[in-house]
Amino acid sequence: MILLNPGPVTLSARVRAALPGPDLCHREAEFAQLTRDLADKLESVYAQTASDYAAVLLSGSGTAAVEAMISTFAPSDAPTLVLCNGVYGERIVDMLTAQRKPVIPARLPWEAAIDVTQVERLLAENPAVTHVALVHHETTSGRLNQIEAIAALCQEKGRHLLLDAVSSFGAEHIDFAHWRPLAVAGTANKCLHGIPGLSFVLAQRQALENQPTQATTLYLDLQRYYQAQKSGWSPFTQAIPAFIALNVALDEFREAGGWLARQALFRQRSEAVRQTLHACGIQTLIPATDSASMLTTYCLPATHTYRALHDDLKAAGYIIYAGQGHYSNQVFRIATMGQISASELQTLQTRLTRFFSRNES
Ligand SMILES: *Cc1c(COP(=O)(O)O)cnc(C)c1O
Numbered sequence: 001m002i003l004l005n006p007g008p009v010t011l012s013a014r015v016r017a018a019l020p021g022p023d024l025c026h027r028e029a030e031f032a033q034l035t036r037d038l039a040d041k042l043e044s045v046y047a048q049t050a051s052d053y054a055a056v057l058l059s060g061s062g063t064a065a066v067e068a069m070i071s072t073f074a075p076s077d078a079p080t081l082v083l084c085n086g087v088y089g090e091r092i093v094d095m096l097t098a099q100r101k102p103v104i105p106a107r108l109p110w111e112a113a114i115d116v117t118q119v120e121r122l123l124a125e126n127p128a129v130t131h132v133a134l135v136h137h138e139t140t141s142g143r144l145n146q147i148e149a150i151a152a153l154c155q156e157k158g159r160h161l162l163l164d165a166v167s168s169f170g171a172e173h174i175d176f177a178h179w180r181p182l183a184v185a186g187t188a189n190k191c192l193h194g195i196p197g198l199s200f201v202l203a204q205r206q207a208l209e210n211q212p213t214q215a216t217t218l219y220l221d222l223q224r225y226y227q228a229q230k231s232g233w234s235p236f237t238q239a240i241p242a243f244i245a246l247n248v249a250l251d252e253f254r255e256a257g258g259w260l261a262r263q264a265l266f267r268q269r270s271e272a273v274r275q276t277l278h279a280c281g282i283q284t285l286i287p288a289t290d291s292a293s294m295l296t297t298y299c300l301p302a303t304h305t306y307r308a309l310h311d312d313l314k315a316a317g318y319i320i321y322a323g324q325g326h327y328s329n330q331v332f333r334i335a336t337m338g339q340i341s342a343s344e345l346q347t348l349q350t351r352l353t354r355f356f357s358r359n360e361s
Helices: 013-018 029-043 062-073 087-098 116-125 148-157 205-210 222-229 240-255 258-279 306-315 342-357
Strands: 053-059 080-084 103-107 131-135 160-164 183-187 198-204 295-299 331-335
Touching: 013 240, 029 053, 029 198, 029 222, 029 240, 053 062, 053 205, 053 222, 062 087, 062 160, 062 183, 062 198, 062 222, 080 087, 080 116, 087 103, 087 131, 087 160, 103 116, 116 148, 131 148, 148 160, 198 205, 198 222, 198 240, 205 222, 240 258, 258 295, 258 342, 306 331, 306 342
Parallel strands: 080 103, 080 131, 131 160, 160 183
Antiparallel strands: 053 198, 183 198, 295 331
């Protein structure tokens, strides 16, 4: 199967070959070395993170990393402003609510860019807000939220920025040096091409070292992991095969040219699919220029159902993705991460053209 859903991805032969791995104990030196190597590699995906951000590695899907970030850093005694323009923004609101922390949800239109003057007004109206959380690539619509101006505003107004970059880390620009996020959450099994089960948070070292934790749970307290992982240890059993797979995936990532090369690859594949669908009269939900490189959301034409499209492509070996939230039954999504050959992409394009040229469903 070729997975065209927004994670997990189809593995490369090299990552798959690494999977059986050796039996490893998480309390032995070999695993400590692997953990340190992985942290180093994650800290160097973006050149500017080098000295003042630390990668903390967790076992769990991307949601675990986002929830650990929110748990560790969002305060209990001051509200966090969440800028929501999709279901993943809503999920951050739900996390804060579950953690019984004060939250101010800003529910913004899903089809438009975030209006920075509106964020400025929200901050002015809510002077108690200390942290601002949002999603970098809102996978619901495929929109790559523009962080630059929001980050500048947060710095000017002395607010801390928390970013869910689960579906952008490794393929979109994350400007640690200028945006100065307090923390950024990512995962192994999207743009980085590892397997599900490992996620991570890159956080400012001084915040991990010097500020009291706000964690409402023991298992998701990043400071606990950070203290142990400085020397490679983890406080709890980790998903060892996922660590082994990501280590190989990050070698491949670096050899292939890093995040810029990956962005170019995803973009080129997305562009090819968009052209094919455009020729079939299918529109994108948001302008292609606003989309992240790895995913495009398309409007489903009234003539065809998602189920028929999904099943037709699955019969040919391709898995696509439905809409979420109020987009379900209105859109479909095609991601372009993972191991996909040029001929597999070509076959997909042919299959899409054939499907949409049939006027039924
Ligand atoms: C995939 C994703 C997540 C995490 O989802 P999991 O199912 O836990 O992997 C979080 N945020 C965004 C923006 C995502 O795309």
